[in-house]
Amino acid sequence: MIAFFRRFNALCIAAALCVVYLVGIGLARFIHLFSERKNNSPVSHWKLSHDTQDFEKLSSPY
Amino acid sequence: MNILGISAFYHDSAAALYIDGKLVSAIEEERFSRLKHDNTFPFKAINYCLDSMGLTINDIDVIAYYEKPLRKFERLLETFVITYPFALRPFLQTIPDWLGQKINVEEILRKKVGFSKKIYYVPHHLSHASAAYYSSSFENSAILTVDGVGEYQTTALWKGQKEKITPLKSIDFPHSIGLLYSTFTAYLGFKINEDEYKIMGLSAYGSPKYVSDIYRLIDIKSDGSFALNMKYFSYRESFRMFSDAFIALFGSPRVPGAKVEKRHRDIAASIQVVVEELLFMMLNHLYALTKSRNLCIGGGVALNALANGKIYNRTPFRNVHILGAAGDSGAAIGAALYVQRKVGKEVSKSQITELYLGSSYSNESIESLLRCYPKLTYKKYDNESDLLRAVVSLLVKGKTVGWFWGRAEYGPRALGARSILSRPSPHTMKDVMNTIKKREEFRPFAGSVLQDHVHEYFYSPEKKHYSPFMNVCLIVRENKRKELAAIVHEDNTCRIQTVSAKNGRYYRLIKEFYRQTGIPCVLNTSFNVMGEPIVEHPRQAIEDFLHSYMDYLVLNDFVVYKSNR
Incomplete structure (x- = not known):
């Protein structure tokens, strides 16, 4: 019985994630398509880094 | 603090x-x-x-x-x-x-x-x-970090000045040298994030015939920046690293465990060449930005010892530091x-010169463990010189010795605390070690060499070249290749660990080996069998010893024998 509920639970989570993927990620993709910019430089693929190491920001996991 | x-x-x-x-x-x-x-x-x-x-x-x-x-x-x-x-x-x-x-x-x-x-x-x-x-010991340095991927960055250039690290430039996911190398690792039938070093070993046996094909996967600019053509890669959208377009270009991937063919060796040689070229272009650009002769490299790609050994010849950098x-x-x-x-209040530089930072076990705990193994006999040496003389005499006779001493090393390399050792010649020692380790015959073994003698045996950048963490391959001098036959790879290189007094008993062991043989170098491979991490507990060392063809085992001050030998 426990095994059945575990399996059922996993299926529900998978179904919910499918919906999130198809709708949520799909919508994000739709928006992304219109905002996509190509910024390929003809001479370099380097991105310049900025020295903005604010130490207090390191307390955030983002 | x-x-x-x-x-x-x-x-x-x-x-x-x-x-x-x-x-x-x-x-x-x-x-x-x-x-x-x-x-x-x-x-x-x-x-x-x-x-x-x-x-x-x-x-x-x-x-x-x-x-x-x-x-x-x-x-x-x-x-x-x-x-x-x-x-x-x-x-x-x-x-x-x-x-x-x-x-x-x-x-x-x-x-x-x-x-x-x-x-x-x-x-x-x-x-x-x-x-x-x-x-590192540097007061200023150029810094390259390069790996699979972090948050977004896969490659970054930095400048270190006194206590400050300043970011200069970077490249973001999905464009990644680490993932490029891993893609070829997977394509050649090996495990990603684990077997990349096997590709490095295999590359010596091939010809770089596929270099021009690999360049089709990458857009490289003259400043060493690059972008992967994602048509050939599928690691963003699947668990497979390479796409069907990649297979159309290079042919069927090797099935894990299948025979390694010439085509596989050539592809391994080719990806190694391309990655080296890319790294050197990047490093030359980094030098142009920083004008520092010192270089520090971090990230998984920094473990590519073959590329590391060529930095001195291919870039203006004169001092290179790579943490083990x-x-x-x-x-x-x-x-x-x-x-x-x-x-913290401690702002002085904190140079790391040795990595013996892991667990250690007392002689008492080892002896009580040894008593549980009736198949083993052992002898305790109270005097270190006697122990070293005894161990070296075994090595000289061509015996293989599991060497478990002091605190374990940190990082992927065995640096003489959890190692299996043998003399570095004749060539057959390599086969013996391969049997013990149950690993592929194409993989090379590393050598630990006394730092004062590195120049005599290898084409090293300077007389007392410093490679304490075994992350540099150097070419072995022609007149020494016979003496080091078991550790000279197909391309005449050898991955070396330079050993000095900082390595404690391991240093004294090699010194004794040098005294008895005139050779300042031993073969050193990690104390584990294929697929397992390096041993941590003496019990694991004993189990590996019992279940392999290893001849002797040294656990701190004990020399251990198989009773039925």
Whole structure:
């Protein structure tokens, strides 16, 4: 019985994630398509880094 | 101030402990869990670091985590958006894992570890850069960090000046040298994030015939920057690294375990050449930016010893420092080093000259363990000189010796604390070692050489070349190749560890070997069998000893024999 509920639970989570993927990620993709910019430089693929190491920001996991 | 550095959830989870600016303990989780490259949260490694210093988690002032998990999760979501609708399966498998624990590092640290003070999240490549630079002896340096991927960055150029590390330029996911190399690792039938070094070994047996094909996968600019043509790669949207277009270009991938053919060897040689070219272009650009002759490299790609050995010839850099644990385990050290400079009072440079930071076991505990093995006989040496003379006489006779001494090494390389040793010649010693280690015949063995003699045996950049962490391959001099026949690879190179007095008993062992043979070098391979992490506990060393063709085992002051030998 426990095994059945575990399996059922996993299926529900998978179904919910499918919906999130198809709708949520799909919508994000739709928006992304219109905002996509190509910024390929003809001479370099380097991105310049900025020295903005604010130490207090390191307390955030983002 | 006590700072605990942690890396987790990608590969090589680890913990490192700094007390008042000194690195006192560090160990990878795999040593305890016995899962190679274990990526689970390093509870056991943390416990070891604390226990070894008689501390509890309440004694830790700050925890430094080696990346920013939320930013990494953001990159993951962005990738799912970009690859929509082709990544449903990876989405279903990855998201629960992330939401379950990977994103909740703070919760794990608070609830499961019981830590209640400040936590800092140091960006992944900054952790690598800190590990590389702050562990060096340089007052200023160019810094390159290059790996698979961190949060977004895969490659970054930095400048170190005194205590400050300044970011210069970077390249973001999905464009990654680490992932490019891993793609070929997977294509050639090996495990990614684990077997990359096998490709490096295999490359010596091939011709770089596929270089022009590989260049079709990459757009390289003259400043060493690059972008991968994602048509050939599928690691963003699936668990397979390469796409059908990649297979159309290079042919069918090798099935794991299948025979390694000439085509595979040639492809391995080709990807090694391309990666080296790319790295050297990048390094030359980095030199142009920094004008420093000193170079520090961090990140998993820094473990490519073959490329590292050519830096002196192909770039203007004259002093190169690469920490032994250049990959993610070392990032735990890097995160701690960075935070230490910001919150601690200790701001002086903290050069790391040896990595014996792991567990150790007393003679008493070893002896009581040995008594449980009736198949073994052993002899305890009270005098170190007698022990070394006895061990060297075994090596001279061509015997293989498991060498378990003192504290374990941190990082992927055995540096003479958990090693299997033999004399470096004749060539057949390589076959003997391959039998013991149960590994592929194409893989080379490394050598530990006395630092004062490195120039006599290898084409080294300077007379007393310094490679204490075994991450450089050098060409063996023609007149010495016979003496080192078991460790000279097909391309006449050898991965070397330079050994000095800092290596303690291991140094004295090689000195004794030199005294008895005139050869200042021994073959050194990690004390493990294929697929397992390096041994951590004497019991594991004994089990490996009993179940292999190893001739003798040295556990601290004990020389152990198989009774039925």
